[in-house]
Amino acid sequence: MPAVPVVRHVDDATVAQVAALADHAAAVDGYRFLSDHLWLDLASGGELLAAAVPGSDHLVAYAQASPASGGWTIEATVHPEHRRADDGLLAGVVQAVLDAVRHEGGGRVTWWTHDVSTNEISLAEKLGLTADRDLLQMRRQLPTGLPVMVETRSFRPGADEQALLDVNNRAFAQHHEQGGWLLDTLQRRVRQAWFDPDGIRLHERDGRLAAFCWTKLHDAANGGVAVGEIYVIAVDPDFQGLGLGKQLTLAGLESIEQRGVTAAMLYVDGANTAAVGMYERLGFSRARHDRAFGTILPPLVGD
Ligand SMILES: CC(C)(COP(=O)(O)OP(=O)(O)OC[C@H]1O[C@@H](n2cnc3c(N)ncnc32)[C@H](O)[C@@H]1OP(=O)(O)O)[C@@H](O)C(=O)NCCC(=O)NCCS
Missing domain, CATH: 3.40.630.30 (Gcn5-related N-acetyltransferase (GNAT))
Incomplete structure (x- = not known):
């Protein structure tokens, strides 16, 4: 796949396309791929790095890096109708924002995957990212x-x-x-x-x-x-x-x-044993497993 261009600011039309992609993917996945922090950066015109693969009338794939605690947080998805034939779409957009971070001087990057898949685990490995954190979604009825x-x-x-x-x-x-x-x-x-x-x-x-x-x-x-x-x-x-x-x-x-x-849910760090134990004793059970992959990227020199 050719290199995906990366932009620092997203126009209103593209914001609407990302929102449509997020809605469409959420209908299939059961969750929105952009967390509050990244969505707020996108919707409020904040500083970010965005890589989008356009289709005929919708986005086919999208990745975004937003500044977070002195580094960058990345989230990405591929349109559900294009996932079966994933010929490097996810790799293309994630690689593009990683390269853009290096252009910006490098630093710590954290790619959050939701309901982590074997495809994402092997892609992270290929990209030189290692598993940093596990986040559990827990649920219970009220x-x-x-x-x-x-x-x-x-x-x-x-x-x-x-x-x-x-x-x-x-x-x-x-x-x-x-x-x-x-x-x-x-x-x-x-x-x-x-x-x-x-x-x-x-x-x-x-x-x-x-x-x-x-x-x-x-x-x-x-x-x-x-x-x-x-x-x-x-x-x-x-x-x-x-x-x-x-x-x-x-x-x-x-x-x-x-x-x-009458349905409740929460996210908790898999390593926060005090909180996980407390929620289990309050009747919550594990429903989804997100994983953060990270590394420290060196700046791109001579470019
Ligand atoms: C997690 C947190 C909310 C728990 O609040 P708390 O008032 O300290 O906890 P409680 O006194 O109500 O104890 C709740 C249960 O957790 C257990 N617990 C509390 N601290 C614990 C610890 N450090 N290690 C193991 N178990 C612990 C208690 O024994 C109790 O068990 P029980 O259900 O059998 O009675 C609190 O420690 C906190 O604010 N932590 C930092 C923020 C955080 O992690 N928030 C949760 C993010 S999802």
């Missing part, structure tokens, strides 16, 4: 039948941002993507159509925010069911191990159910 034993209240926009950021950044201090949030990181999410202040449950102790559980509802799409996600849960390190993680998860699940949604 209601849980378990009581919420702590008091929580809704998020107050304009008043609770800093306290939430402090707890988030302290709880996720070691975490590549969820840690180090800025006010802007939070506000970009608050501005999204799905944002619901009642979907963030806050628990205070000793006059300060001790823990929060942020939920996000996903509409039923393509004959599926609506799903409520435990989007972020964080307990301040000063209050961990006191049962708040479990209680705030239950409070989040209760708020999902109160909004009429």
Whole structure:
């Protein structure tokens, strides 16, 4: 396959084509291939590197690299109708953005695969990327039948941002993507159509925010069911191990159910044994396995 051109900014027409590709692929795969972070960069005209293979009236393949924590995060997909004859389409777009990152000076790249396939595992190996992280999607039906034993209240926009950021950044201090949030990181999410202040449950102790559980509802799409996600849960390190993680998860699940949604899901790092164990004991089971492949790319010299 000839080299795929890479652009740094995507025009509105291409954004619409990527959205259509994401919708079409989601109908087959059951998930959208671009995570919030990459989608927000694309939709808001942020800095990115994008490689697209056009077809007659739709995109055939697309890969995007977005800046993340001093490196780049990549996500990619091939249009479902072109997957059987995958003659290097995925390899073509992923290779193109990797090359573009080298043009930009290189650095750490992380390619996130969703429901990781043998094709992606062998492609990662060919591209010199190694498995870095596993992310599990876990699911359960609601209601849980378990009581919420702590008091929580809704998020107050304009008043609770800093306290939430402090707890988030302290709880996720070691975490590549969820840690180090800025006010802007939070506000970009608050501005999204799905944002619901009642979907963030806050628990205070000793006059300060001790823990929060942020939920996000996903509409039923393509004959599926609506799903409520435990989007972020964080307990301040000063209050961990006191049962708040479990209680705030239950409070989040209760708020999902109160909004009429009876399926719940969450993503958790496969290495976060404390959280995985907690969710299993709360009745969640593993539904999908995503994998991040990464490497540090040297800059391209002499070009
Ligand atoms: C994961 C987290 C939410 C758990 O909250 P917590 O208040 O510390 O946990 P709890 O006290 O409610 O304990 C819940 C269960 O996990 C167990 N647990 C807690 N910390 C643990 C640890 N470090 N190792 C093993 N098990 C642990 C508890 O024994 C308890 O078990 P039980 O279900 O048998 O009662 C919290 O540690 C945290 O905020 N971590 C950083 C952010 C994070 O990882 N969020 C989850 C991302 S998906």
